Amino acid sequence: MTFARRAGRIAVAAGSLTALLAVAACGGGGDESAGGGGDTAPSADSSYTEKGPITYVQGKDTSGHVPKQIAKWNKEHPDEKVTLQELPDNADQQRAQMLQNAQIKSDKMTVLSVDVVWTAEFAANQVIDELPADQFSTDDFLPATVQTATYFDKLYAVPATSDGGLLYYRKDLLDKYDLKPPTTWSELKDACDTITKGEDKSKLNCFAGQYNKYEGLTVNFSEAVNSAGGVVVGEDGKPNVNTPEAQSGLDVLVNWFKDGTIPKGAITWQEEQGRQAFQDGKLVFLRNWPYVYSLAEKDDGSSKVNGKFAVAPLPGLDQPGVSSLGGHNMAISKYAKNKGTAVEFIKWWTNQENQKSYSLATSQAPTRTALYTDPELTKEYPYMPILLKSIETAQPRPKAVKYGDVTLAIQDSAYAALQGQIPTQQALSELQTKLESLIK
Amino acid sequence: MATATAVESKPSGSAPRKARKNALSDGQGRLSAILLSPTLLVILVVVGIPIILSIRESLFLANDGINPETGLVESGEKFVGLQNYTDIFAGQNQVVGAYGTIDRFWNAFINTSLFTITCVLLETILGVAMALIMAKAFRGRGFVRAGILVPWAIPTIVSALMWKLIFDESGVMNRILGTKILWLADDNPAFWAVVIADVWKTAPFIGLLTLAGLQTIPAEVYEAAKVDGANAWQQFIRITLPMVKPTLVVAVLFRTLDTMRMFDLPWGMVGQGKYYVETLSIFAYQEAGQQRYGPASAYSIILFVYIMLVAYLFVKILGADVVGDAAPPKKTKRKKKRQDQEAGKSAETAALESMGGAH
């Protein structure tokens, strides 16, 4: 009896909450239609004339060079100072924060360092503004990178850095067994079998990339598909991933996980874990970005493989593989102030001189074609020609307005297949269905 | 329970019209209204209005068409009625999780439910065990109590990151266990990793509450039971459990409701888009992050209703006395356990309990 009574009371309490809310509804409803231009919401400036202090937003700068280069600008432009805001290095988090910035119409970010795959989404959702085409010339840039900065034939960003996947390999081990850097997957597998036969198998794994469920998986999946002659999204902009070619690419990864060519733990790896394993001498081959090179070359004891490794283009099914195109473009946030300064800053940041010093300091690949043959750069980074080849032949990841959904769909299917939860055929057909509804 | 009846001179709350005559009861309605209005106003603003707005939002869907000329996404939103709710059953958003290929909403819904059941069950068992141990303690209870508050004081997001490090593939958990379990991969172990982290943080809390309840049981009751030949298990079932039940039920209710809205832990530990640990809160947050406010609101409203329903069932079936002025139930309980009143309590336990008491 008492319980029932108390229950009744709670019910009444809940009921009164609803009643209260009903009243609130009446109050709120009237105001909605009254909306006019908000007084305090920042208004967008689309004239590209306003000058003043701005904020430059990018992922973590690990080189320490970015603040220096910004200081140089600030010295020359005391009234248009640039403040650096660093975001977490996780690309998904960067994207989320930039989207959120636009969602809430914040003017806290001015110039955005945008991952190449976000351009379409950011442009279509008006996170970034179309750039004044007459102020930028893109002739001297690698065409592949310019392609990533345009949407509906309009320039929304300027390519600042490029990136391509490289195959890091243990030169010392390959030499020991008289092997050549592999150009195909089967060569890679054979090389591994030869090497692990002679070495301590428990301490040495064959190959790894990035297979955690995040953007890196999209990159690695796309590379597997492209390197086997398949596509995720075809030339016509339509998804076409449910093909035998794509399946043979995905099958290789799945089989390698099964037979231990890729260590089981790699399903949780991002770039860093793979680099760590390679530096600790636990991997023969590693698919990773150029940033690994200078870190693995360090002779302060942090790397056990310095002087013992080299890089090669990614392998493929029956010919050299195809990298996913990475890199960052500089764009201007729609809700930013002082866009005039932003334009000038981007021009300055991406000019030949600054790109060169930036590349030298950070080992990030430049976007200006001329720099790939620059003697100073090629001397510092012997892998430059290989990287250029990787970038020139690289495939962009799908250009989609709903990129967040597209990449998640790709990750879902690839991850489930790699874990052996669903057959590759099913994974790809489900992915195709999802992509068709996402990319129209 | 048994809220310091000696000092409580009037049964608060219930039976509003049965006004008794005393100096405090005259013309208090207006004063009460004035005193309560700030609180009610705040609640209206930060809870009431958002609920209404959420319900409204859940009936709309943002336009996602692309203008063929400019490539820009059309702005604005359109009224879609209950479509955001009915879409849950349409199965357009299949994902592969622990329950095979099912709709992402249901995946999150089952996760939320299973997390709640598993976590709360383990927390309760462990918490009660802790309380029994502490109640037996001769000394050092204060020390243990201090230690037990450590997990509670650590911000959840910090503890999530802490557990992420512990559960790393080459982390200390695998080292201690001598295993190579991939705790943070999107797979079954991730579910248990989250459960372990959650239980760690909250079992001590249940332990503390239960201890407060245990301390109100006078030793004489146990002595009497022993004389009657009851063994330890019988004592536990017949005496301990019934007497801590009011405290425990409320504690469990709050843990249940809190676990149902779990966000920080799976989000910080395992990450986003991991279907083995995605809860309704995380799913709704993710959808909102993709600017799909309509569906996101619909999911959050469903979660809200779900929580209210569970709370109602708790009150109805287990008799959780949340409102805390349960004068009538006190009487019945008193009948069952007269000793409670007669035994008398030390000042400390009385304070602990009556504060602990909202019940």
Next chain:
Amino acid sequence: MSTTTVEESTSQAEIEKLAHPKRSRKALVGMIASYVGMAAIVIYCILPFYWMVVSSLRLPTEGRSTEFIPNPPSVDNFAGVFAGTNNFGRALINSVIVSGSTTILTLIIGMVAAYALARLKFWGKTMVLGLIISCSMFPQITLIIPLLKMFSSTTPFEWFPYWINTYQALILPTLSFALPLAVWNLTAFFRQLPVELEQAAMVDGCTPGQAFRKVILPLAAPGVFTTAIITFIAAWNEFLIALTFAPDPSIQTATVAISKFTGTTGFDTPYGTIMAAGVIVTVPLLLAVLIFQRRIVAGLSAGGVK
């Protein structure tokens, strides 16, 4: 030996045991068992936290090490927390501002409501209390979505002031769970105070308001204090609201700042720095908790907070 142990102690339980000397062996076993049990509990609670502390005291490059004692020990991570663009000092100040304001507001508003609920008679009191409590069960996610649109002046809220990256955007939603909690706690406290004192004060000519100020408030001070600590900690630990409404580093709170820490090398999760920051954020709370543990336990029992 067993007798000496028993004799040394003075607690109620042991005196009682002395009255029944034949049980002393059993008591000893029980005592040892209970110490073992208590040790197990403490280890269970402390060990993961120990791991956090140890991990924070390693070299920054040793973030994933599984050594149980840092070798060599280093405080570089603590320096790293405040270095560069982490903005952690600022975040700590923000946390203090947000949690402090929330606590003060909550106490002021909550106290008067709790007084009415504990002392005054009016129609629908249970309903009001039930309403307030049910608000503390409210899932924050339901609140965040509409508020995000509202605070960012997005259609249809163009009329609303732009509140993103403001303190009020953090404080107000935090009230949604802090206030019900405090009202509930304080009501329990006020109820516990002897009503006779107020009656006496009123006989002496005090109005209820005066009776509240001069009699109740001083008596309830310990309860108010406890509520303040619990509210402060709850607000300090809040994550989802701060994550959503304060993306700007200059206004974000410590919990959000930690979750956004950037690595020291590319693509890295800087565990050492994160753990160091975790220690910094947690230790003041732990100290407060250890000093006021008895009161907090009492208040927790009343509030049933997470």
